[in-house]
Amino acid sequence: MKMIFALLILTLSTAANAYEFEYETIVTGVDHPTALVFINQYTALLTERNGGLRYIRDGQLDPVPISGVPEVFVAGQAGLFDVLLDPEFNENQTIYLSFAQGSAKANTLKIARATLNDHELQNVEVIFSVQPLRDTAFHYGGRMIFLPDGTLLLTSGEGFDYRTKAQFLDNHFGKTLRINTDGSVPADNPYIDTEDALPEIYSYGHRNLQGLVLGINQEIYAHEHGPMGGDELNLIEPTKNYGWPAITNGVDYSGAHVSPYSSYAGMEQPLVYWVPSIAPGGMTLYTGQEFPQWQGNLLVAALAEKSVRRVALEGRKIVQQETLFTDLEQRLRDVRTGPDGEIYLLTDADDGKVIRVTAK
């Protein structure tokens, strides 16, 4: 038995150290980069928290920003959060931006749709606004993906001071939200016929979700920041209640309980939780060829831990977890997979960087 255990440890540690990495900083001097998406093999779009939308072409930052980005409220954690390509982008050049808009006293998370025409956004239209407005500049969420049926899923944070709202369906705080590309509500949304529930709601009981991806089998993964401890990775399913703030594995910043419970009937448990907090800021499903042993793994960018967590799943079970790239000593807002399977890291700093990671 001891022998088997020792062999298992050896196997795991060998797998965990399978690669050596080469880092290449391809972009510097961008303001808190928040998201990166590849348009094609050579060109990517990069968002900056201060509202900047930039091209990266052939591994270099285009000095000319893209104009026409809607006015963005920039304060605290508020800013431009994510950029998403329409599934038919090659035909319609349509993109979606998520961002905060408004004032310190009254602002909210919005989604705009626009047509990308070289260095200009045209036909810019706000298609969705989170309700109600807030007077804080924290916990927006703001990540977007397309579901296989062509609807758009958005994460919406609970606004920090409004955490109780995450448990109630009469508002958008602390939810995942499913909408059509014109902002309308899909006819088969789970709460469309529920009285007093907002029809965009897909799941609830969330805190601040900054990672959202589709898995290999089209399942939905999202991660969210906990308070002090209790960051979570969840498998998102419609109508499920993920518990915040009724259950949590973290405590409040004041040292008080958010709740005395870490589990409760009718509330979902995370696939994994992190205590102390790693502060997950973004996520990618790795399907590239550069690191073949990581096929199907989730890579989670961590701000506080200054790392990427590689999470290998079998069904709902975490079979392996590895902490990567800590030698960079950078707060990482997002991690994305490039067209050739290389990994891109976005550093959270005034002088933000984009770092390309390949195998040595």
Add this chain to the structure above:
Amino acid sequence: MKFIKAVFAYLLAVLTTTALGSVAATQFVLADLRMMGVEVPLGVRLETTVHDIIGMSPTFAPIVAAALLVAFLVAALLTRFIPLPERLWYLVGGCIAMIAALLLVKSVLGGSPIAGANDTFGLIAQGIAGLVGGWTFARLCPVKESQS
């Protein structure tokens, strides 16, 4: 001797307000949980209350200490110029100082530092904790008999 008495009274006032403020904040958080349909039996309530007094003290007590120090200094000053019972100044001072301190920290941080004091009633409860702290101080501190 008077000074030592005053320091002792101040420390006890800080202790009282910290404990009461923490207990109050916990009850507001637990009330929110009940509103969400989560049951909170008495044992859980007591355990959570004790946990929070211990857990919150390192961050909450310094805020209380700063607030009450300012409050009592200002009260001592005002009592020389405005002929109202000295004890009343400390009560009112403790109350206003707690509310003001939490609002100040909230405006600096951009969010409420104590979740249980996030709404109006929660904040008033913290004011009452400050008032009791003021009363504690006035009781123990050498207040002039003529004005008490």
